[in-house]
Amino acid sequence: MPPKLERFVSPGKGNGLRAAVRVKRGELVYCAPPLACCVSNKVSRDVCHHCFSRRETLLRCSQCKMARYCNITCQKQAWSGHKRECKCLQSLLPRIPTDSVRLAARLLFALVCFSLLMKDPKMLYTLEEHESHLSSMSEHKKQGMAQLASMLELYLQQEVPYPAQEVMSALPPSLREPFSLIAKMTCNCFTISDGELQEIGVGLYPSLSLLNHDCRPNCVMVFVGTKLQLRAVRDINPEEELTISYIETLSLTEDRQRQLEDQYHFTCRCQHCDSQDKDRLMLSGHESTWRLLKEALPRLEGLKTESDWQALLEGCSHLLSTVVGDVPDENLYKLRITDMAVDASIHLGHWEEAVGYGEKTLPVYRQYYPDPHPVHGVQLMRVGKLQHYLEHIEDALDTFKQAYQIIKLTHGDDHPMTSDLRIKMEECRSEMVQQSSSSH
Template structure:
């Protein structure tokens, strides 16, 4: 419930969200289930439950559509009310699967046709959301047109005539609303697992140095404060990864959200020099190879990804704080973990900590998760004093960004207790 929040007109930004009382660091100021959501297609190889979004080794596949998966019969039963119409549509185009945005807009349509209330619309409704389709380029409009055609094809067996849709519904507008207002749902390790619409949270404006962060517990969105916030002060989040140079941030924000950020960091181009430190040509060469590495990862070609990462790390003269070199270190670490090469994984992970402290300053969930991963590696390799120090650093961040009751924080506490016990037993 948004007891201490209110919608207001933010100067120069349109609608905004602010607190009605002084608020401390590390407080959940809002919590909500989504109006509608869907699992990301790219997680077909590492599937999550379509209802609770938890990842399990074995999932039950819907016997009708063969696409939706559930961790147990109970989740499948709970999901049926929202899945039954989608199920018919998925079955009609199998083995094809629609894009995330097509599947999400279809779910929004089915939700509207149910005419059921949603707590996620407490401050701002699905009808209030802005689409900004009048501001996008012709290229993007053309892409939205293709999505509209795909949506009509997907819905053909369940909604034969678009006149059956809610009054005033325009598919192009709703694809625009999804692009501008949806949230990427992440798991405990900040990996994307789904996309959802939380209308009231669309009131939050962007800042490259925000006073709040959003984390997820399954489907549930948690808005957490990471700074002291005064009464009637606006709440802000970062719409994008802050570990991006100013020009790229500006382009990304304008392309997707149709505005130009004028925060202090953008005006000063703060940290751009660090992010692109080193030789320009080397930076370009490494940047060009990152997409190839990510493709190898997605194909589970882990050994080849690691080999290429190690070649780049050994040959590149770029400092670790260069964001493209840092991305190589991240991929190398994750590849080593997948291959069980713990010592190498720790080596690459430790090299990432200084850049993480530079770019994810103060309280940031990504920084907390990286510290936790490295602490796990140290604990597994029985480097208990270092592990305890790293895990405590992770906890100091995570108790603010996630809260003590979050399942990931509880896992971290268990890991800390295990590490302390091992250290005492030495």
């Protein structure tokens, strides 16, 4: 099959990817397994380290005590990638290295075992071409990188002396040096998320690191296990640049720009930033009142991090009831607090409250995500499940239908999320038939 994308030099941005043919909305543009990946430390007890599925119970590697697997099959399939890492993890017990150190080590082991990866003709962008952005990094950030690099060297001590030393010397110079390797990785790795868009890992997909950012992109990325899929969310003409968003776009222009500068070292000049078209809506309402919401956010986020759901729900509902008429639902800070109230209500099993807060967010999400977007689809799905649980069957069917229209485009027809939605809609339809026949 001819490729749908190609490398090119994007004016003002350097390397980029563009469509080689006409691409339709919802079409799969590219699909890639990672060159290296690892489960995030914060979910390492809940996610299989081979297939990245969430499970209630996982088998633990008896040697390093960290890696966990669905079953013996996953454990056996993971062993070729895990055996070197296993020794390194044992040597540092009880300390666990950071995600970026573990990812860098896994990358080196992959290169050591399959140095042919460096010369894969299908790869649009090789690792040594990746930017490290060291020249534009602050001193503070460089110090952080240096600490990670020395942690990487310490971590690799177990394994690098014997098989890898000569292979390391055969690697391109930019990959031999731990400091520049870590810097390249932090700018070019992708967060791997599950169907609900929760972070489960990090991975390197070298060719897709060529994609440039836009705050209203024409493509989105979703994962099936560790495989990354790039899908178009608008029709794209031949030679048009393919873009994704590097960050969560539902924030003010200045906040998006600050985050992109800080994390990716560039100033965004996309049309969405230049026009600042949604900022006024995000700050709608009486400023003196929404400032209270903005100032309360860090405290509420702290409660969420600590999983103090009771205090979080009380804090959110108190604030939301005090600002009722003064701040519309479209206000960004009100939306964030309403979203936290949904989370807290779900964790506490307060379903009626959860659905009430959730339904308030849906018209707002529709305004902020004019193109099909996974975040919008997942929000609809959450609310639909709550409505279904509370037996608001007609509402649930309507919400599931809206979610399906988005998810089939962003995730594709054969994604588990899309199948799940089809099942949910079918359940609602058959329940409605039962209800109408029992009422006659």
